[in-house]
Amino acid sequence: MAYYRRFNTPPPDPAVLKKLTAQQQQMQQQVIIQKPDFDLKLIAGCDSSFIGEDSILSVFVLLHYPSLEVLEKVWHHGPVELPYIPGFLAFREAPNLLLAYEKLQQKPDLIMVDGHGISHPRKLGIATHLGLHLKKPTIGVAKKVLVGKYTEPASTKGAVSPLVYKEEHIANVLRTKDNVKPVFVSPGHLIDLESATEIAMTCATKYKLPEPTRLADHYAAVFKSEV
DNA sequence: GCGACAG
DNA sequence: ATCTTGTCGC
Numbered sequence: 001m002a003y004y005r006r007f008n009t010p011p012p013d014p015a016v017l018k019k020l021t022a023q024q025q026q027m028q029q030q031v032i033i034q035k036p037d038f039d040l041k042l043i044a045g046c047d048s049s050f051i052g053e054d055s056i057l058s059v060f061v062l063l064h065y066p067s068l069e070v071l072e073k074v075w076h077h078g079p080v081e082l083p084y085i086p087g088f089l090a091f092r093e094a095p096n097l098l099l100a101y102e103k104l105q106q107k108p109d110l111i112m113v114d115g116h117g118i119s120h121p122r123k124l125g126i127a128t129h130l131g132l133h134l135k136k137p138t139i140g141v142a143k144k145v146l147v148g149k150y151t152e153p154a155s156t157k158g159a160v161s162p163l164v165y166k167e168e169h170i171a172n173v174l175r176t177k178d179n180v181k182p183v184f185v186s187p188g189h190l191i192d193l194e195s196a197t198e199i200a201m202t203c204a205t206k207y208k209l210p211e212p213t214r215l216a217d218h219y220a221a222v223f224k225s226e227v
Numbered sequence: 228g229c230g231a232c233a234g
Numbered sequence: 235a236t237c238t239t240g241t242c243g244c
Binding site: 047048049050084085086087089092093114115116119120121125126140142143144145146147184 | 231232233234
């Protein structure tokens with residue numbers, strides 16, 4: 001349709017889509033949204049970038065919290081099978097991200113993912129997928145909305161406005177820098193919206209993207225030249 | 228039926 | 235995500 005023509009991506013196979021949708025509906029029963037019970041000392045950021053047609057480079061950066069000092073940075077390069085389909089991003093990127101995660105010497109208390117958490121059609125954004133697979137708290141920080149409605153938060157850093165989908169407050173639209181487009185923060189797994197927002201804000205120093213995500217994004221570009 | 232649509 | 239130049243503003 002128009003969408004797939006607009007993004008120049010192959011049209012999805014209806015049968016595969018049905019199967020993946022069912023899988024996410026199953027997973028939904030396992031998602032836990034609650035106040036976290038950990039001491040946040042280590043936080044990780046991750047990001048993926050593409051090389052050519054079907055090759056993906058995933059990066060994980062480990063930071064000390066709340067100093068945000070970088071402790072580790074690892075990456076993994078591998079093939080990717082599915083095309084990008086809105087709502088099914090995790091099936092395309094999570095496998096390679098998990099392989100990169102395994103290379104971390106120390107494991108984080110929480111992972112900040114580039115993309116949505118429960119602010120997704122079936123509450124199963126990539127941050128939620130990763131949280132379930134790793135049984136680890138995750139939060140999603142996306143640059144664009146996927147589902148739901150919201151009003152622009154004030155233009156000053158720290159301003160927040162709710163993202164509502166099906167009568168539910170599933171994410172916060174957070175202004176992380178003055179006069180710059182806001183980001184969408186949502187719980188992935190094993191955390192609640194309030195805590196996720198607070199952590200994202202604490203990680204927002206002088207840029208739009210919170211440090212874990214921004215640095216993962218940065219190193220993805222750096223490592224890309226080494227592949 | 229008509230748009231909207233993370234990375 | 236990625237392809238891409240100059241340009242506006244702190």
